[in-house]
Amino acid sequence: MTRTRAGLIKAFRNAPLAPAAVLCLSFVGFGVLCRGADFGLAHALYTTVFVFALPAQVILVDQISRHAPLWTAALAVAFTGVRLLPMTVSLMPHLRAGRRPRRLDYIAAHFVAVTMWIESMRRIPFMPRAMRMPYYFGLAAILVGVSSTGTTAGYLIAGDLPRTVAASLIFLTPIYFLLGLIGAARKMADYAPIILGLCGAPLFMKIAPSFDLILTGLAGGTASYLLFRRRSAAPRAIEVVTPIAEHADAG
Amino acid sequence: MPDNAWIWLTLAIAGTAANDIWRLAGLLLSRGADPESPVMLWVRDVSTALVAGLVARMLLVPAAELAAIGFTVRILAFGTGVAAYLLSGKRLTIGLACAEAMFFGAHAVLAAGL
Numbered sequence: 586m587t588r589t590r591a592g593l594i595k596a597f598r599n600a601p602l603a604p605a606a607v608l609c610l611s612f613v614g615f616g617v618l619c620r621g622a623d624f625g626l627a628h629a630l631y632t633t634v635f636v637f638a639l640p641a642q643v644i645l646v647d648q649i650s651r652h653a654p655l656w657t658a659a660l661a662v663a664f665t666g667v668r669l670l671p672m673t674v675s676l677m678p679h680l681r682a683g684r685r686p687r688r689l690d691y692i693a694a695h696f697v698a699v700t701m702w703i704e705s706m707r708r709i710p711f712m713p714r715a716m717r718m719p720y721y722f723g724l725a726a727i728l729v730g731v732s733s734t735g736t737t738a739g740y741l742i743a744g745d746l747p748r749t750v751a752a753s754l755i756f757l758t759p760i761y762f763l764l765g766l767i768g769a770a771r772k773m774a775d776y777a778p779i780i781l782g783l784c785g786a787p788l789f790m791k792i793a794p795s796f797d798l799i800l801t802g803l804a805g806g807t808a809s810y811l812l813f814r815r816r817s818a819a820p821r822a823i824e825v826v827t828p829i830a831e832h833a834d835a836g
Numbered sequence: 837m838p839d840n841a842w843i844w845l846t847l848a849i850a851g852t853a854a855n856d857i858w859r860l861a862g863l864l865l866s867r868g869a870d871p872e873s874p875v876m877l878w879v880r881d882v883s884t885a886l887v888a889g890l891v892a893r894m895l896l897v898p899a900a901e902l903a904a905i906g907f908t909v910r911i912l913a914f915g916t917g918v919a920a921y922l923l924s925g926k927r928l929t930i931g932l933a934c935a936e937a938m939f940f941g942a943h944a945v946l947a948a949g950l
Contacts, residue, residue: 671862752901779885
């Protein structure tokens with residue numbers, strides 16, 4: 586019990602202020618966006634707490650306000666959610682720290698998101714085992730709290746803000762997303778899907794306006810995978826082919 | 837806006853379920869799967885391109901108040917943010933601050949010029 590309290594206290598004492606501030610402002614922008622799209626405050630807050638992944642939330646607002654069919658919304662969200670899988674896979678072993686799986690793990694997994702993941706991976710692997718879960722939930726409470734406050738504030742002040750300020754808050758979301766994507770990129774193979782996605786979107790917006798997001802993702806992602814990853818993902822296939830080709834030449 | 841019940845259904849299925857399915861899968865897979873397998877790499881590329889596509893659409897067909905800001909301002913501010921982020925060694929606060937500074941600066945200059 587003392588360890589539990591110590592972990593929680595540690596999370597609040599060492600709260601990651603700068604990432605929390607950026608997250609909060611982005612959710613203020615999301616609140617402004619929701620108000621502009623005639624979304625309800627309850628809807629907006631529901632997505633912040635029970636979806637807790639800004640790209641998915643923006644897609645939901647976009648798809649719902651465009652009367653898109655349920656399946657395109659679900660498919661687009663499911664594809665953006667994929668990035669949560671590798672994060673969860675790498676974080677959970679540190680949280681579990683060798684003990685048996687518990688029901689609490691499922692609740693913990695729900696809060697995996699970009700900022701959560703970065704801040705957890707920075708500290709949790711170096712903590713005593715019993716402090717890890719409490720620390721993680723303390724961090725989740727801070728970040729979800731800050732995001733909900735931002736969403737509500739943005740929603741409520743949207744009408745009173747000078748129009749340029751409201752616009753600048755909405756603008757924060759796309760630039761925050763793109764910098765996040767670039768931040769995770771290391772090699773050309775990581776930058777390629779970003780560039781192809783940016784360039785593909787205007788094209789698919791013209792060709793198939795209702796399915797543009799999914800088509801941009803599928804076409805851009807597949808092209809980038811085939812061009813840059815297939816070679817590095819299957820180096821053995823090339824090694825096997827080359828000697829055979831040489832033999833054929835020799836023969 | 838579509839009716840309320842439909843919105844809640846969409847939020848629950850396309851929002852919570854479509855997202856948490858990956859967190860759940862990640863939890864189950866964390867007992868030994870390869871996140872670097874070809875299928876996983878492809879899936880990650882598709883999701884990256886999809887979010888980048890979303891970014892492009894938010895800039896080209898802006899929502900709500902952002903629509904009142906000129907295209908030149910949006911692109912200038914966006915480019916400035918990306919450049920500042922890369923030049924500062926990927927520091928998020930610097931990238932965002934420069935993007936916002938250019939946003940207000942360019943808007944003021946262009947609005948005064950017109």
